[in-house]
Amino acid sequence: TATTLRGDLRAVSMAGATAGLADSFFASYDNPAGLAMSLSDGGLALSGNTLRDGHLQNFNYAISTYALGAYSPQYPWGWSVSVSNMQSEGMRYVLPATGETALAQVFTREARASLARVFLDDRLSIGASVIFGQGARALNFETDPTTGLKSPDIASYTYGVGATLGVQVQLPKRWLVGIAATTPLTYPGELNISTASLPGFYQEILVPWRLSVGTGWIPNRFFRMGAGLYFIGLSPRASRLSDDSQPIGSWLTVQPRLGAYYRAVEFKELVIEAMTGSYLETSRVANLGMRLHLTAGIEAKPWIMIFGAAVDVGVFYQNYMFSIGLDVGKLFRQLDLFPPLWHPPYAGFLPSPVRLLDDGLPRPLNPNWRPHGPSQNALDIGLALPGKVKEKFEDTIEAISGETQADVEAQSKVQKKKKQPRKKAKPRSNPGP
Numbered sequence: 001t002a003t004t005l006r007g008d009l010r011a012v013s014m015a016g017a018t019a020g021l022a023d024s025f026f027a028s029y030d031n032p033a034g035l036a037m038s039l040s041d042g043g044l045a046l047s048g049n050t051l052r053d054g055h056l057q058n059f060n061y062a063i064s065t066y067a068l069g070a071y072s073p074q075y076p077w078g079w080s081v082s083v084s085n086m087q088s089e090g091m092r093y094v095l096p097a098t099g100e101t102a103l104a105q106v107f108t109r110e111a112r113a114s115l116a117r118v119f120l121d122d123r124l125s126i127g128a129s130v131i132f133g134q135g136a137r138a139l140n141f142e143t144d145p146t147t148g149l150k151s152p153d154i155a156s157y158t159y160g161v162g163a164t165l166g167v168q169v170q171l172p173k174r175w176l177v178g179i180a181a182t183t184p185l186t187y188p189g190e191l192n193i194s195t196a197s198l199p200g201f202y203q204e205i206l207v208p209w210r211l212s213v214g215t216g217w218i219p220n221r222f223f224r225m226g227a228g229l230y231f232i233g234l235s236p237r238a239s240r241l242s243d244d245s246q247p248i249g250s251w252l253t254v255q256p257r258l259g260a261y262y263r264a265v266e267f268k269e270l271v272i273e274a275m276t277g278s279y280l281e282t283s284r285v286a287n288l289g290m291r292l293h294l295t296a297g298i299e300a301k302p303w304i305m306i307f308g309a310a311v312d313v314g315v316f317y318q319n320y321m322f323s324i325g326l327d328v329g330k331l332f333r334q335l336d337l338f339p340p341l342w343h344p345p346y347a348g349f350l351p352s353p354v355r356l357l358d359d360g361l362p363r364p365l366n367p368n369w370r371p372h373g374p375s376q377n378a379l380d381i382g383l384a385l386p387g388k389v390k391e392k393f394e395d396t397i398e399a400i401s402g403e404t405q406a407d408v409e410a411q412s413k414v415q416k417k418k419k420q421p422r423k424k425a426k427p428r429s430n431p432g433p
Contacts, residue, residue: 003232003253003281004293005312006065006086008047009321013297013310014259015277017226019214020178022168025071028080028114030212030230031180032127033168035071035078036116037364038176038218042072042378043329047321054316055288057242061091069112072378075363078116078127085109087207089241092142095198100151103140104198106241108133108187108205116166122364123170131162135187135205139198156202158187173356174218174365182210184233208233208249214257221344221360223353225260232284240285249284256280259295266347271301281314291315299323304331337388338381342372 005016007026018024022034025045048066052059069082090105116127138155166180189204214228235249259277275297282290297310304327312319332338344359358366 003255003284004051004053004314004317004319005279005295006049006067008045008067009297009299009308009310009323010261010275012049012312012319012321013275013277013295014226014261015257015279015293015295015312016230017214017228017257017259017277017279018216019180019212019226019228019230020168020176020216021214021218021224021226022166022178023216023218023224025069025080025082026067028071028127029086029112029129029164031166031168031178031214032080032114032129032164033116033125033166033178033180035080035114035127036073036076036118037078037122037125037168037170038216038362039071039073039078040221040360040362041329042070042074044070046325047323049319049321051312051319052317055283055285055291056089056240057091059316063088063090073362074378076118076122078125080112080114082112082114083109084112090138091242093242101142102151102198103138103142104201104241105136105138105140106205108135108185108207110134114164118364125168125170125364127166127168129164131164131182131185133160133162133185133187133207134158135160137202137205139201154193156190156193158190158205160185160187162207170364174361176216176218177214178216178228179213180211184209184235204237206235206238206249208235218361218365219354220352220357222263222266222347222351222357223261225258227258228256230255230257235284246286248286250286251284253282253284255282262353263347263351265349266351268343268346269303273299273301275299275310291317293317297321301327304334335392337385337392339374339376341376 005012008024010024011018011026019031021038022028022031023038028035046068050062050064052062065086065088067082067084069080071080085107088107092101092103094101111132112129114129116125118125135158140153141151162183162185164180164182168176168178170176185207187205190202193202211231212228214226216226218224232253236247238248240246240248257279261275263273265272277295279293280290281293291314293312293314295312299308306325306327308323310321329338333340358368363369
């Protein structure tokens with residue numbers, strides 16, 4: 001039902017205008033082709049959204065979503081795996097049939113495996129995702145204060161499989177065009193489950209098809225911008241949990257998006273990035289109009305720490321994101337567990353956003369790419385990591401043992417010195433007259 005943004009801090013801050021860019025982990029949800037073409041680096045990602053949407057349900061109730069994944073570009077390939085629950089609706093209702101209060105929820109979970117590869121001298125990237133989905137409906141009852149009794153909670157889980165196919169094309173001067181489509185998913189209902197409290201609750205869940213078409217520009221590692229159109233297909237049999245008398249998705253939804261990113265500060269131990277954007281949401285709910293959303297975000301990376309905040313606001317809509325994290329790759333390099341990573345000269349304050357520069361860009365976007373330093377292949381690094389950890393542990397134990405032994409020997413010398421008897425002083429001989 002939702003036509004608002006869900007995702008990581010960067011994707012939300014840029015208004016999700018990433019069909020052509022696909023340069024963050026979550027952007028690959030829209031277009032997996034970016035994993036091989038325009039994704040700069042790899043890692044682990046955890047993001048969450050806590051939002052309030054008056055078009056979906058009571059504005060006072062928050063909706064929480066999450067996404068967790070691992071990803072890496074490994075030229076000429078790129079890959080990612082993830083789990084998420086990007087579609088969710090639910091709050092406490094007084095059930096009309098019995099007067100009981102229950103937390104009614106409808107949500108979907110997805111596990112994705114994505115793979116992409118570049119072709120034609122890095123001018124074309126093709127990517128695909130396989131989606132293993134779970135549709136869930138749950139009624140969680142409260143204890144009746146009069147009787148002290150509680151109705152049994154009832155949950156239903158059904159499953160479906162879908163896919164996303166994406167293409168990304170590189171044009172001159174690092175302009176990019178992307179197009180991607182996601183198949184519809186239907187999670188069958190379990191009509192054999194019946195409850196007098198809320199009849200007909202355990203029906204099928206419909207997730208419509210999606211199509212995204214966008215363009216992006218990446219002149220250098222400091223700046224990028226994207227624009228696109230996002231289409232959401234029909235699902236005329238669907239309705240909101242909060243009001244099943246209003247149909248959802250009886251028409252094709254078109255959503256324009258525009259976003260930009262700028263790395264304003266770049267030093268060895270401090271990077272600050274700013275993002276902004278806007279998108280026009282056409283509600284899929286009958287009798288509800290359009291909403292203009294404004295998005296913005298900032299992320300600071302002092303040393304190995306990462307702090308960020310983002311906002312997406314519209315009429316009867318709020319999504320505030322806060323993040324704190326650890327740059328695991330940089331930490332492991334500080335500990336000599338990962339090989340050192342080459343970096344071009346740091347640009348300092350306010351580097352030029354429009355100057356065409358190759359340094360620091362993904363290999364397919366850098367025609368003058370050449371290797372610098374040790375290999376950064378994620379598979380090789382992962383296979384070598386246990387041995388490096390063992391070696392580091394042994395070196396630490398040896399160093400501690402050596403210091404301990406030196407302390408013991410030094411203490412022993414002090415004790416021996418204390419135990420030695422003092423020599424009696426010889427009487428001075430009388431030299432005579």
